[in-house]
Amino acid sequence: MQIVVLDAKTLANTDLTPIAKLGTLTSYDMTAYEDILSRCENAEVIITNKVKLDAKLIASLPKLKLICVAATGVNNIELEAAKAHHVAVANVAGYSTPSVVQHTFTMLGNLMTNIHRYQQDCHAGRWQQSSMFCRLDYDISEIAGKHFVIIGHGALGEAVANVAKAFGAKVIIAERKGATQVRNGRMAFTEALRIADIVSIHCPLTAETENLIDDAEFAALQGHAFIINTARGGIVNEQALVNALNNNQIAGAAVDVLTHEPARTDNPLVNYQGDNLLLTPHIAWASKEAIARLVNEIALNINAFASGTDRNRVV
The missing domain is CATH 3.40.50.720 (NAD(P)-binding Rossmann-like Domain)
Incomplete structure (x- = not known):
């Protein structure tokens, strides 16, 4: 052969x-x-x-x-x-389920703990300049007790849900956007976004899910919410995400996928300079x-x- x-x-x-x-x-x-x-x-x-x-x-x-x-x-x-x-x-x-789950929580943990910013400060010598034993310059939040909304409840979404529950989060499975009926164990899409502290995306990219998260969805989210996308780039409108980050509509985002890969130099997420975005080059699957x-x-x-x-x- x-x-x-x-x-x-x-x-x-x-x-x-x-x-x-x-x-x-x-x-x-x-x-x-x-x-x-x-x-x-x-x-x-x-x-x-x-x-x-x-x-x-x-x-x-x-x-x-x-x-x-x-x-x-x-x-x-x-x-x-x-x-x-x-x-x-x-x-x-x-x-790749174990790899994607691990990457999801690695990025989320970094965002909610501001580890990337604290690490930069340590390398810049700011800890040595502290007036006390630690530094508390940036907010540190726990996953425990948070409303953890999962979009896409296949095997991967379910695996993420199990880990989120182990952290003590209140897991919510979002119904499909625009669905006329809400299945048992799920919450209407927009309602789930309105109460979300964390949103993790695990659905495929289809005609129905392209730009699933756009300006209206970011407007529905609370200002302290975090959004994680390890699924496909086209699911989240990239310019809308940058706008939401710039306008403090959400607290932060972690993105492993872009609409066009490899990344283009004019991609708004690649050019975003804020500390509330973590961007990795489509490696969640790749342990x-x-x-x-x-x-x-x-x-x-x-x-x-x-x-x-x-x-x-x-x-």
Whole structure:
């Protein structure tokens, strides 16, 4: 079986032996669109994280049998084209849950404790200048007792909810925006935002969730609220977030994802200079353990396909 990895660099040099055991493996760090055809002309299996495979490419690869997406989202694959050409598509879900949960609370803890500011002060010699044993220049808040609103209550949202409860937070699951009925155990979207102390986003990016958090939603939040986005960049309107931070509509935000990645120089969040924003480069998913699980899951998907078994099949 001829297997080609198009963007192995996104797997952080993780050992690909579990995949290599299944066939002849050719791995490229990154692949430009114009090189895909020549690199994959003999491929039966293509593994891609973010490299896009459109209808034209899929139609031009007659030997291709399986596309393995090294992620959960499959928006980089033209699924209808794959189906039309009898090419299977499989993804991986759940592999990064512990990593994303940890990153969510790492960012939240930094924000609510102002650790990043205190660390800067220590490196700048300000602790040495203190008139007492500590410094109390910036607010420190606890998660315990706070209204912790979760948007997106799949496996990941539920895992975040469990940790929030362990911290002593009052967890609230927000209903879908615009829903006419509120399901048991949930709270209407806008009502949840109005009482939120913390908002953590864990829903997918779809036509319904694009700009889910915009000017009106920031206006609904309390001034002491924190918002965390480790889901997808387009869910939160980035200029609206900057406006909310500048106008003290919220206390702070932590963002791991942007609408366009890698970040563009004109992105309003990249250019924001305030101390109440933490920005990380889409790494919430990327613990070494999570990536190792991802590689193993891809190997299992390929092996299942070769055995005639459906596993994590999208198409």
